[in-house]
Amino acid sequence: MPVPVPRQREIPTTESGQAVLPQASLTLLVIEDDPAGGLTVPEILDADRHRIRLRTARNLTEASRLLTPDVHCILLDLALPRGGAGSRTAGGAATDTDPDTADQLDTLRQVLRIAPRHAVLVLTAEADAERAAEAVRVGAQDFLFRDELDGRVLSRAIRYAVERKRADIAQYKLAESKLRAQENARLERGLLPTPLLEGSDLRFAARYRPGRSRALLGGDFYDTVRTPDGTVHAMIGDVCGHGPDEAALGVELRIAWRALTLAGLCGDDLLATLQEVLEVERPCEEIFATLCTVDISPDGRRAGLCLAGHPAPLVSRPGRPARLLPYENSGPALGLLPKARWPRRQVELGGTWSLMLYTDGLIEGRVGDGKERLGQDGMVEMINRHLERGLSGEALLEASVTEARRLNGGELTDDVAVVLLSRSTP
Structure with a gap:
């Protein structure tokens, strides 16, 4: 099933072809296996009404190539075949592994390994609410239901996911700092x-x-x-x-x-x-x-x-x-x-x-x-x-x-x- 990710308006470019983006623009990397896309909403805006830049990857190989430092958030379709290597036919049938029988969280785990500092959202059907909740327990920031997705919902989810990931990283650094201080104190007692x-x-x-x-x-x-x-x-x-x-x-x-x-x-x-x-x-x-x-x-x-x-x-x-x-x-x-x-x-x-x-x-x-x-x-x-x-x-x-x-x-x-x-x- 095509992922209804909002379509942005065409972004102006410089003579060299480099995109001209607002200073505080966010970038969303979408990982879904429908070649045609299904981008239907005219645009999505962040809290400051800056356009959110979209990139689309059909598998993890493409995602790794597109995962540059300016990417802030990843939207992963949980219906992606195992490992993100397969693709669907026009009728929606999986050509490699049927996602109904595959471990659909395996791809999420791989994404979290290759992008440990990025916010990750997962997209799934409403009938898969239990698996969506499990995805959050595995490490995703939030989940979205495909049938309820629109530009406003996605914009808010991206904003919250990015801020939540920043908070998680800050908390991790604080805990790391405390552990370092404890280690320092132990060494000090010895040295x-x-x-x-x-x-x-x-x-x-x-x-x-x-x-x-x-x-x-x-x-x-x-x-x-x-x-x-x-x-x-x-x-x-x-x-x-x-x-x-x-x-x-x-x-x-x-x-x-x-x-x-x-x-x-x-x-x-x-x-x-x-x-x-x-x-x-x-x-x-x-x-x-x-x-x-x-x-x-x-x-x-x-x-x-x-x-x-x-x-x-x-x-x-x-x-x-x-x-x-x-x-x-x-x-x-x-x-x-x-x-x-x-x-x-x-x-x-x-x-x-x-x-x-x-x-x-x-x-x-x-x-x-x-x-x-x-x-x-x-x-x-x-x-x-x-x-x-x-x-x-x-x-x-x-x-x-x-x-x-x-x-x-x-x-x-x-x-x-x-x-x-x-x-x-x-």
Whole structure:
């Protein structure tokens, strides 16, 4: 049976043959298998009295070709033969598969697969009301009865279907955003834990900011714990790459570090064990991780430093400019060399000091429009400027990350993690 889809008046075209349409015009793709069409109503208008543009496809192959981004809604004849590949004779008999015996919702499912972001209306006979309702449950926005169809009904149905689909997409994006936020919170609990510093006179501050290409946390991680002997252990690390696998590996390394530290391991022994964990847990052999660990003596005046391919920490003391701790003879990143060693270097801190650990996202941002990077020297200068202004703790970290973003001309490409440990003597 021909589908009584309204016929539009002829649309004017440019010299190149391109249709001239109103700015807010909607486009309807009709999928029905009657070659003659049956377009009977002079025109259909949307709510703003813009003409609705029609395209007609006799099967899914044609529909896929006509499904361009400017199509807003699809009208599917449920009487289309299975798969939309067959056609009818002039008398209305199916030449391939009889739609009375075929699964008439199969074609709808195929349309929904190839057009997941488009509003879909289905057209059927009034006697098939149950199947029409099932089509809505499958995913169509609404159904129309063939015998009741006219321009006004179709115009209203298209308008409602498009708005309903937009609402559905908005709701889906909202739910997706909530799931992403929940995942972010789970990763944050794993990557950025609460420090265990009970009984210590050290002050702790930290900042984490994901790179501009991600909403989730990346592979940067840090931790700080105090062992029963009074030693405070801190670390910061960065798994190469970005994504859920790298973030999960960062969580595993962070948890392993805390467990091994509380079990009494330190320095080279701890890093060698962490490398074994990384080699077992990483998704591919190309993945590696950089790490910086410090262990601060119970009296707070000395620290042991180990670097595994990671930037050296920054230390500042009253009356003296901040400077990088020694980084000569540091070891390779974890996962690069089997049986590598990581020398532990003793550092004198004194009575009052601040120690800043950071990932390379802070120093790899650009300075201005050129290719110049901030680098470690630029970071040291930046920190000294903020120290001269009297900034410390959270305020110092916030100002530093903010300035690095400003110098970069926007969000930094890589994730940034910064940890600050401070000690003051009376």
